[in-house]
Amino acid sequence: MCHCGINIAGVVDVAQVSEFAKTLPGVVYADHYTFTCATDSLSAMRQVIEEHHLNRVVVASCSPRTHEPLFQDNLRKAGLNKYLFEMANIRDQDSWVHQGDPVRATAKAKELVKMAVGRAGVLEPLHEFPFPVAQRALVLGGGLAGLVAALTIADAGYKVYLPDIQERFGGSLAHKKHFTLEGHAIQPYMQKLIHQVEDHPNIRWWPNARMTSFSGHVGSFRSHLEFPDNQWEIHYGAAVIATGAVEYQPTEYLYGQHPRVMTQVGMENLLVDNLDQVGDAPTCVMIQCVGSRSPEHPYCSRICCGAAVKNALRLKEMRPRARVFILHRDIRTYGLKEIYYKKARDLGVQFIRFEPERPPEVAADGEGLTITVFDQNLKAPIKLNADYLTLSAAIRPHPVSREIAQLFKLPLDADGFFMEAHQKLRPLDFASSGIFLCGLAHSPKDTAESIAQAQGAAARALGVLAQEEMYVGGAVAAVDPQKCVICLTCMRTCPYGVPRVDQAEGVITIDPAACHGCGNCASACPRKAIEVMHHRDKQFLSKIGAIDLEEVPEDQAAS
Incomplete structure (x- = not known):
């Protein structure tokens, strides 16, 4: 149990919930910490796992979106399979939304912990398999953001592929601008960037290039580039999308x-x-x-x-x-x-x-x-009466952005700009792992912001390229060949295009390296032939079955 400072303990009686947890079936140890994510708390958790020979761990604290990977890694350090971990969110789902009712918030925390323990009992160890990472990057776009991202990655010692649909570097807007609001000259900086990119030994760049295919998964993508008189296949581990934007040409x-x-x-x-x-x-x-x-x-x-x-x-x-x-x-x-x-x-x-x-x-x-x-x-x-009329024209998404979005299966917002996975938690990432965004392709922004975002996207890509091996598998979809009738529902449902027909076996197969574990295919399969590992039906049934249900009188139920 975690106090999370006063975020949880200010509403929920953490000590009472901790004592309640000791009474649950299968629980041999329960305790509470001020901050469970702190280094000393994680060290104490590893020691408890070893002393009590634990084979399942439940942490009741904040959001799994931010802290589950941290606790899973701590289990791995203690010698446990990281998938034998369950988390109860008693902050976002309890203390924050029931601040005015501590008694009922504490009762709800007990139920959430009981549900987590119920699911933890049927969790299964899952295994991930290594594959070699293609330690090369693709940067799409030869404008300011694209050049900065490419140069940042190349300077770190990794090969970069830099195709651009135009004949020259500089993008659609940056090459037309001369100075910033703060008075900095843009063109000398742009020319310096272009010369560094053109002369850099780690950067392979092509003008008048168009991407025609895309496949693979994080750490191992493949694409075809098409030129006026040639084609080229490239293999890379991470991609940065920096397709830029254009200035609106007014009609008014x-x-x-x-x-x-x-x-x-x-x-x-x-x-x-x-x-x-x-x-x-x-x-x-x-x-x-x-x-x-x-x-x-x-x-x-x-x-x-x-x-x-x-x-x-x-x-x-x-x-x-x-x-x-x-x-x-x-x-x-x-x-x-x-x-x-x-x-x-x-x-x-x-x-x-x-x-x-x-x-x-x-x-x-x-x-x-x-x-x-x-x-x-x-x-x-x-x-x-004016000598000149100047129009502050809007920034529009580059027309090629929609083409790239369809090819890479990337989301666009309502205005046509690329949409990040999460504004706060993953502002530089797409939902698809290994693909990052920056610059005007993401949203209108000034020169300094584009440079900073390009450097950030490059740093995220370097996090992939720095690994010689990555692991796939674990919480991904798996097909039961005895139930599959190749109805193709999963192929139509998957937003990432992962399911494929295995003609030899006569069933659908799902590449664990490409699967994102979103569960769309599992929920849509009419024969229940697909399950997402770590999110299996029996695990959720155990979680739901742990809830104490109160009988509702018939007259109240009818109303």
């Missing part, structure tokens, strides 16, 4: 119809490459949230406000007499970027807020433009 506000209507990327290039065309005292109007925060695309592109403030500051610094108006729904210069918003206001940049239901109206006026906006504060329309 005369974009593409008037030469002085441009996106923030266009304005940035104008200030760097053709500053002489701007004039000494230009008037520039910027419109935010173009293509985002709408019913069709409800997400915020996050970096647009920063881009507008960045270009406004650069314009005011180069042309102090310039007049800059930023028309917005609200300004989201998140993190430490708020100081640049304040600096822009101090330099005279004017921020005008409009309602989403009354967006600005744009009309051509010779070489210039007229923008009419209803000011929320003045409650009146304002007419602005």
